[in-house]
Amino acid sequence: MSAPAMSPATADDILSARNLTRRFGGLVAVSDFSFTLKRGEILGLIGPNGAGKSTVFNLISGFIPPTAGQLSFDGTDITKLRAPAISRLGLVRMFQHGSLVPDMSVYENILLATLVRLRTPSTRDARVRETAAMFGLTPYLEELGGNLSHGRQRLLAMAIATATRPRLLCLDEPLTGLNSTETRDILELFRKLRAEMGMTVLLVEHNMRAVMSVCDRLIVLHHGQRLAEGTPAEISRDENVIGAYLGKRS
Amino acid sequence: MPRDRRIYIASALLLCVGVAAALIVRDDYTVKLMLWIATSALLAACLRFVLLIGELNIATAAFYGIGAYTAGVITTIFNGPLVLAMLAAAVVAGLVAAVFGFITLRVKGPYFLLISFAFTEVVRLKYTQSNIIGGNSGMIGIFPPVAIEPYYPAIMIAIIGLVLIGLYAIERSPLGMLFKAIKSNDQIVLSVGISVLVVKVICVVIASAALGLGGALYAHSNNVISPGDFGFLLSVFVLAYVKIGGEEHMVGALLGAAFLTLLGQYLMGVGAHERIFFGGAIIIAMLVMPQGLTGLALQLGRRLGWATPAASLGQHK
Numbered sequence: 224m225s226a227p228a229m230s231p232a233t234a235d236d237i238l239s240a241r242n243l244t245r246r247f248g249g250l251v252a253v254s255d256f257s258f259t260l261k262r263g264e265i266l267g268l269i270g271p272n273g274a275g276k277s278t279v280f281n282l283i284s285g286f287i288p289p290t291a292g293q294l295s296f297d298g299t300d301i302t303k304l305r306a307p308a309i310s311r312l313g314l315v316r317m318f319q320h321g322s323l324v325p326d327m328s329v330y331e332n333i334l335l336a337t338l339v340r341l342r343t344p345s346t347r348d349a350r351v352r353e354t355a356a357m358f359g360l361t362p363y364l365e366e367l368g369g370n371l372s373h374g375r376q377r378l379l380a381m382a383i384a385t386a387t388r389p390r391l392l393c394l395d396e397p398l399t400g401l402n403s404t405e406t407r408d409i410l411e412l413f414r415k416l417r418a419e420m421g422m423t424v425l426l427v428e429h430n431m432r433a434v435m436s437v438c439d440r441l442i443v444l445h446h447g448q449r450l451a452e453g454t455p456a457e458i459s460r461d462e463n464v465i466g467a468y469l470g471k472r473s
Numbered sequence: 474m475p476r477d478r479r480i481y482i483a484s485a486l487l488l489c490v491g492v493a494a495a496l497i498v499r500d501d502y503t504v505k506l507m508l509w510i511a512t513s514a515l516l517a518a519c520l521r522f523v524l525l526i527g528e529l530n531i532a533t534a535a536f537y538g539i540g541a542y543t544a545g546v547i548t549t550i551f552n553g554p555l556v557l558a559m560l561a562a563a564v565v566a567g568l569v570a571a572v573f574g575f576i577t578l579r580v581k582g583p584y585f586l587l588i589s590f591a592f593t594e595v596v597r598l599k600y601t602q603s604n605i606i607g608g609n610s611g612m613i614g615i616f617p618p619v620a621i622e623p624y625y626p627a628i629m630i631a632i633i634g635l636v637l638i639g640l641y642a643i644e645r646s647p648l649g650m651l652f653k654a655i656k657s658n659d660q661i662v663l664s665v666g667i668s669v670l671v672v673k674v675i676c677v678v679i680a681s682a683a684l685g686l687g688g689a690l691y692a693h694s695n696n697v698i699s700p701g702d703f704g705f706l707l708s709v710f711v712l713a714y715v716k717i718g719g720e721e722h723m724v725g726a727l728l729g730a731a732f733l734t735l736l737g738q739y740l741m742g743v744g745a746h747e748r749i750f751f752g753g754a755i756i757i758a759m760l761v762m763p764q765g766l767t768g769l770a771l772q773l774g775r776r777l778g779w780a781t782p783a784a785s786l787g788q789h790k
Contacts, residue, residue: 286663307668318660324658
């Protein structure tokens with residue numbers, strides 16, 4: 224597959240990755256992958272298991288360094304920065320599993336996110352309560368994170384990430400194991416986060432119906448490379464994608 | 474936070490009682506025993522402090538020793554003032570801990586434990602090879618100034634008490650919350666923009682500075698220090714204090730230290746096999762009360778209807 228044509232970086236781009244590559248020994252998890260995220264969009268990164276989605280997440284959030292390629296976030300070169308520094312710039316991720324501290328209360332979990340960003344106890348407290356309210360967690364503030372239902376744990380994980388007031392929020396399979404009501408509520412929250420805070424969202428998700436409904440644009444990753452890119456409607460018609468990922472059309 | 478306030482008031486009272494007792498009691502042995510319990514409690518609290526980030530610090534003994542030797546050198550070799558000796562002991566132990574921590578805390582796994590063990594033994598051997606600090610036989614004649622000598626036990630108990638209260642306050646602060654979060658899930662801490670390494674190093678530095686100060690106090694109450702006082706075995710005993718007292722709450726460190734120090738004194742009279750009884754007591758204690766003395770006390774309290782169901786120790790509110 225030929226390298227996709229590079230669109231020149233513009234001020235509209237909040238994140239751009241150029242020729243991102245990551246090898247683990249002999250395995251190439253992500254290979255020469257380039258993409259840009261526009262300010263304020265909800266971009267879905269999809270692909271079959273093992274396509275390299277989580278590696279892309281780890282690379283852009285600084286949890287693992289790229290073998291080759293460049294990353295820039297809002298005009299800053301973040302290729303060599305580590306996770307905490309990238310987070311402080313406003314690129315915050317949520318993990319697929321265990322994005323919370325189970326033996327701390329909901330309040331304390333959200334409070335963690337405010338520690339390096341807000342200086343006074345009162346502003347921190349206000350931020351925690353405001354964020355909890357946004358995610359419907361106000362009644363559970365004193366509850367231990369580990370005692371929440373699975374759905375609320377996902378909400379808490381997102382609340383922690385959101386309490387940092389990120390400019391770019393990266394969510395790794397936030398909908399896994401949620402019922403349809405919970406899924407709908409969370410998708411509604413994405414739209415709200417974007418509308419009210421101007422947040423850009425990068426979403427890795429397996430729930431196709433949800434991805435198709437909430438994302439402005441999709442990138443399909445396959446064997447660590449870009450297979451297709453376009454609007455949800457375009458992607459659902461793309462022959463390569465259907466063959467590789469969605470399965471045969473009935 | 475009324476529960477916190479109660480704990481601070483109770484510890485302040487306990488501190489006053491301890492200081493008063495050290496001033497009133499004329500029996501030397503009893504005073505010595507109180508000082509042993511106080512230093513043991515400090516050691517236990519410092520070992521537990523690093524357990525908050527999930528690391529077992531065998532070098533607890535080493536940093537205690539570094540403080541003791543630093544203070545001993547300042548007061549006996551350079552004839553420096555005691556206050557300077559105590560400050561220097563805390564600073565030197567803290568600085569060494571900063572370097573030690575930056576090297577050993579980068580990676581997860583048993584490395585910190587193993588290197589802290591090796592470090593303790595290397596430092597101990599270094600003392601034996603250094604003639605200026607007495608080599609194998611150690612340093613002698615480390616005394617507090619004559620003017621304050623009668624009050625020294627009271628001063629020592631007061632300082633240790635304040636350090637313990639300070640450690641507890643840190644544990645309850647946002648920094649202490651970070652320690653707990655790192656132990657449980659360090660990725661989430663990284664993802665909200667906090668360097669896990671820096672927080673871990675801060676934890677070890679705080680504990681070590683407190684240990685250094687404790688070592689300085691010990692050196693001036695014992696008057697004699699030798700390399701053997703600061704081997705890894707000391708840390709193992711201190712770990713027993715923490716485990717028997719109960720790890721969940723800092724009170725456990727105090728209880729465990731008091732219990733095992735008194736038990737050790739009692740068993741001293743039993744003769745040659747004291748260590749066997751000591752080991753036996755530890756095993757029985759762990760079997761009967763896996764949560765330590767604090768866990769046992771809490772259970773009793775609940776049964777008697779004293780403790781409210783929500784008042785589980787060690788839980789942040």
